[in-house]
C-alpha cells in the first residue's frame with residue numbers, strides 16, 4: 136500500500152489529518168500497529184481512524200476488551216521488541232487506569248536500564264469534553280504527564296500538526312504521548328505532502344508575529360489564542376501567538392525571545408491552574424528573563440480548580456473562551472498605559 | 476436470528492428464542508409481584524422518556540438506557556435493605572429507581588437541575604440516593620467494584636448483617652480491578668454481592684470479540700467464590716438467586732457473584748439501537764430479544780394466573796405515565812444549581 140494520499144490538494148479536517156497520519160505510518164512502516172478501544176467502530180475516535188481496520192487489517196488495527204492497563208502494557212512490550220505501536224485511549228480520563236505502564240514503565244526503562252532498552256510506543260490520548268459529560272469524561276491531564284521525565288508529550292493545534300506530529304511521534308524512539316482534542320476536529324486546511332521529521336527537533340512555533348503581547352497556548356488553547364489575536368487586532372493590539380506543540384521536553388527559547396520583545400506573557404491552558412502546565416511556562420520564561428523585562432505581571436487563563444460540572448448552568452463559563460483571552464490581554468495592556 | 480457462537484457456554488441463556496414464555500406466578504404472591512411490575516414499568520417508561528428528552532435536545536448529558544434489563548435491578552433490590560450499600564455504573568437508572576429513587580429526582584438530575592438526585596451536579600451517569608441504600612454510580616468502567624468491596628469491609632467492621640452490592644456489566648470484567656476485587660473480597664470474607672449484568676455487549680463490541688467465553692460466572696470459580704448464573708430477564712429467577720447469595724453473605728459466608736444474562740434493547744448511549752455502530756449487533760437480534768422482554772413475561776404471567784386483568788394493566792400503565800409526565804413537568808420548571816456550587820463543593824470543608 137504505497138498509494139499517494141487521496142486527499143492531496145483537498146481541504147481536510149483535523150480528524151481526517153490524524154487519519155492521514157495513520158495511513159502514512161501503516162503504509163510505509165511495517166512495524167507500526169494500533170491498539171485500543173473502539174478502533175472498529177466509527178464512533179469512539181470521531182473520523183480520525185475510520186475504516187483503517189478495513190484498509191490495513193484487524194491484525195494491525197486492533198480493537199480490544201475494556202482493559203486499558205493491559206493494552207498499554209502490551210504496546211510497551213511490543214515496542215521493546217521492535218514494533219512501533221500506537222495505543223489509543225479514546226478518552227484521556229480512561230487512560231488514567233493505564234498510568235503505571237505510562238509513568239513507571241514506558242517513561243523509565245531507557246534510563247533505568249542504562250540506555251539499552253528503547254520503548255518507541257505512542258500513547259494517543261483524546262481530550263473529549265463539554266456536552267455536559269461531567270467530571271470523569273472531560274479531563275485534560277497534559278500537565279500531569281508533561282511532568283514525567285522520559286515521556287515526550289505533544290499536543291497538535293493545527294491540522295498539519297495533527298498529521299505530522301503523529302508521524303513524528305510514532306517514528307520517535309522514545310515513548311510519546313500524543314494528545315488530540317475533539318474540539319479541534321473540524322478545523323480545516325489543505326496539507327502539503329508528508330515529510331517525515333524527527334520529533335526531537337520540533338518545538339514551540341510562532342504562529343503570528345506581534346509586538347504588544349505574547350499569547351501562548353497548546354492544542355485547543357492555541358486556537359483560542361489565535362482567535363483572541365484576531366479580536367485584538369481589530370483594536371490595534373498586536374498580539375504574538377506561540378503554539379507550544381511539544382510540552383515535554385519543553386524548550387522555552389522561542390517564548391523567551393518573544394516576551395523579551397513584548398514584555399507581556401499570557402498563557403492559555405485547557406487544564407487546571409494549581410501546579411498546572413501554564414505555571415510551568417510562566418516560570419520557565421520569567422526565571423530566564425532579565426529583571427525588569429516585564430511590562431505587566433504574567434497571566435494564565437486556565438480552568439477553574441474544580442471538576443467539570445454536568446449542569447448546563449455550571450458548564451457555561453467553565454471552559455476558557457477566546458473572549459477571556461482577549462479580555463486578559465486588554466487588561467495587561469491597560470496596566471501598562473496607567474504605569475506610563 | 477443470529478446464533479451465538481457454537482462455543483457459547485451460556486447456551487440457551489444467551490439465546491433470545493428461549494425463555495420467552497410467561498413467568499410462572501404463584502397467585503398468593505400476586506399483590507407483591509404487581510408492585511414489582513409497577514417498578515419495572517416505572518423504569519421502562521422513565522428511561523423511554525429520558526430518551527425522548529435526549530431527542531428533544533433538552534437532556535445533553537450522556538444517557539445510557541437499560542431498557543430491556545429492568546428485571547435485574549428490580550429482582551436484586553427486593554432482597555436489599557436501605558442499610559445495605561449499593562453502587563452502580565454508567566447504566567444505573569434502573570438501580571436507582573429499583574431501590575426507591577423517584578423518576579422526579581432522576582429526571583431532574585438528567586436535566587442538570589438542583590432538585591436532582593445529585594443536586595444537579597452529576598447528570599445521568601453520577602447518581603446518589605443514600606436514604607435508600609444507593610451510594611453512588613459512576614461511568615469509569617469497573618470503578619465501583621473495589622468501592623463496593625470497601626463498603627463490604629465497612630459492613631464487616633460494623634459487625635451487623637449489611638451487605639454491599641456492585642452492579643456492573645460484562646465489559647467491566649475485562650478490567651484488572653474486577654479480578655483484584657474478587658480476590659480481595661474472598662480472602663477477607665466480605666459480605667459483597669457482585670452483580671454482573673451480562674448483556675453480551677460492551678459498547679459496540681459483542682462479547683464474542685472480547686472474551687473466550689460468554690459466561691462471566693467462570694471468574695467466580697477461578698476465585699473460589701460462590702456464584703449463580705441466571706436468566707436476567709426473569710424477575711423470579713433473579714430474585715431467588717439473589718436471595719440465596721445475599722442471605723449467605725448476611726450470615727458471614729462471604730462474597731458471591733450473580734450473573735444475570737440480559738440484553739439492552741437500545742444502543743450503548745442515547746435512544747437509538749446502535750445497529751450502525753455495533754460490531755455483531757443486528758436488528759434481528761434486538762427484535763428477537765424484545766420477545767424475551769422481562770416486563771411482558773411478568774405481565775403475561777400475572778394475567779395467566781388471574782392476578783391482573785388487561786384493564787388493571789392498562790390503568791397501572793396510565794398511572795405510571797402520569798407520574799412520569801408530572802416529574803418531567805416539574806424538572807423542566809426546576810432551578811439550576813447555584814453557580815457557587817462549582818467551587819463550594821470541591822472540598823467537604825471543615826476539618
Ligand SMILES: Cc1ncc(C[n+]2csc(CCOP(=O)(O)OP(=O)(O)O)c2C)c(N)n1
Pocket residue numbers: 172201203229232565566614615616617643644645646647648674676677678743
Ligand atoms: C475505564 C473506562 N474505559 C472505557 C470506558 C468507555 N465505556 C463506557 S461504558 C463501556 C461499556 C461497558 O460495557 P459493560 O461493562 O458490559 O456495560 P454495558 O454498557 O453493557 O451496560 C465502555 C467501554 C469507560 N467509561 N471507562
Ligand SMILES: [Mg+2]
Pocket residue numbers: 644645646672673674675676677678
Ligand atoms: Mg455489557
